[in-house]
Amino acid sequence: MGRKPCCxxxxxxxxxxxxxxxxxxxxxxxxxxxxxxxxSLPKRAGLKRxxxxxxxxxxxxxxxxIKRGNISADEEDLILRLHTLLGNRQLxxxxxxxxxxxxxxxxxxxxxxYWNSTLSKRLLTNNNSSSASPAATSSDAAAAxxxxxxxxxxxxxxxxxxxxxxxxxxxxxxNRAVQQxxxxxxxxxxxxxxxxxxxxxxxxxxxxxxxxxxPAVCVDxxxxxxxxxxxxxxxxxxxxxxxxxxxxxxxCGGEDGAADLDALLGExxxxxxxxxxxxxxxxxxxxxxxxxxxxxxxxxxxxxxxHIIGLVAEELLTQxxxxxxxxxxxxxxxxxxxxxxxxx
DNA sequence: AACAAACTCAACCGCCCGATA
DNA sequence: TTATCGGGCGGTTGAGTTTGT
Numbered sequence: 001m002g003r004k005p006c007c008x009x010x011x012x013x014x015x016x017x018x019x020x021x022x023x024x025x026x027x028x029x030x031x032x033x034x035x036x037x038x039x040s041l042p043k044r045a046g047l048k049r050x051x052x053x054x055x056x057x058x059x060x061x062x063x064x065x066i067k068r069g070n071i072s073a074d075e076e077d078l079i080l081r082l083h084t085l086l087g088n089r090q091l092x093x094x095x096x097x098x099x100x101x102x103x104x105x106x107x108x109x110x111x112x113x114y115w116n117s118t119l120s121k122r123l124l125t126n127n128n129s130s131s132a133s134p135a136a137t138s139s140d141a142a143a144a145x146x147x148x149x150x151x152x153x154x155x156x157x158x159x160x161x162x163x164x165x166x167x168x169x170x171x172x173x174x175n176r177a178v179q180q181x182x183x184x185x186x187x188x189x190x191x192x193x194x195x196x197x198x199x200x201x202x203x204x205x206x207x208x209x210x211x212x213x214x215p216a217v218c219v220d221x222x223x224x225x226x227x228x229x230x231x232x233x234x235x236x237x238x239x240x241x242x243x244x245x246x247x248x249x250x251x252c253g254g255e256d257g258a259a260d261l262d263a264l265l266g267e268x269x270x271x272x273x274x275x276x277x278x279x280x281x282x283x284x285x286x287x288x289x290x291x292x293x294x295x296x297x298x299x300x301x302x303x304x305x306x307h308i309i310g311l312v313a314e315e316l317l318t319q320x321x322x323x324x325x326x327x328x329x330x331x332x333x334x335x336x337x338x339x340x341x342x343x344x
Numbered sequence: 345a346a347c348a349a350a351c352t353c354a355a356c357c358g359c360c361c362g363a364t365a
Numbered sequence: 366t367t368a369t370c371g372g373g374c375g376g377t378t379g380a381g382t383t384t385g386t
Contacts, residue, residue: 113353
């Protein structure tokens with residue numbers, strides 16, 4: 001038994017850089033027959049290449065719509081936001097954002113290379129010293145310019161790994177949610193406090209270190225019964241203070257924890273059952289986004305999870321808070337038939 | 345101009361996961 | 366339930382290029 005040896009081990013196969021003739025062969029074959037069946041594709045296309053190599057060449061270089069050239073400041077900003085929000089799983093979301101026109105034509109490999117070669121080093125530098133690197137590039141300058149526009153220009157606002165966040169409770173009582181947000185010191189993309197009490201004293205704003213657990217309402221304050229009582233079947237919205245001004249969101253709760261997922265997707269496979277317990281046990285011991293979301297969606301397929309998080313992240317990254325919160329309300333109303341009071 | 349160091353990025357590799365028989 | 370297979374992810378390599386001295 002054991003694994004079938006990778007075709008890359010075969011000596012008869014070409015290695016290294018692709019020639020124009022090979023590119024032409026591959027592109028014309030896929031144009032006629034479509035993608036897929038990579039294992040047998042080289043033989044059918046007349047290529048002396050490993051199937052994996054063909055796939056990589058197509059996806060990262062030959063595929064229509066590939067965008068080449070320097071990463072723009074906006075693209076870099078989005079990469080940083082995604083990585084902070086999603087960790088290394090960001091690469092999976094590149095396609096989502098490419099489809100959505102946020103990172104048009106950028107491949108996962110390109111993003112990965114850019115992250116490994118440029119951004120990760122810069123973040124390390126930033127974390128070791130708040131001053132700009134002497135070898136700063138134009139992108140560095142752009143990032144620095146963006147930081148200067150932030151409310152706290154001397155603070156490192158981007159972390160190489162996700163920052164623990166404080167979860168707040170958004171329930172059918174809008175005022176309650178706003179109060180808790182303010183207690184938690186939340187703000188929107190521009191550093192504004194959320195909610196209708198904007199005229200009130202703004203919450204204290206601060207940045208959190210990677211290993212610091214911010215004080216706030218934690219998800220383990222909530223039991224499942226609470227979650228069921230929440231109009232939106234227990235969505236938790238956490239103000240996010242790393243990686244710029246993002247938010248994070250997870251969903252759980254209901255009598256059947258997976259019901260939220262089914263409702264969101266408009267599907268119900270009737271198989272998913274969530275055991276009784278408090279929210280903390282559902283979400284795990286920590287409340288990092290990376291731990292939160294897999295727990296919340298652990299019973300769904302990766303595709304479903306990607307779909308949901310993609311939808312949410314889309315709003316987080318591009319829309320106003322009003323728009324985002326309205327989206328959540330809309331989801332709840334449309335899918336669950338709940339009648340929520342908007343927080344503002 | 346020459347060399348070395350640093351950087352970029354296409355490509356490779358090993359492992360993992362889901363589907364299927 | 367288990368083995369097999371296809372496909373994909375994340376880490377790494379190394380050739381080519383750029384930058385610094």
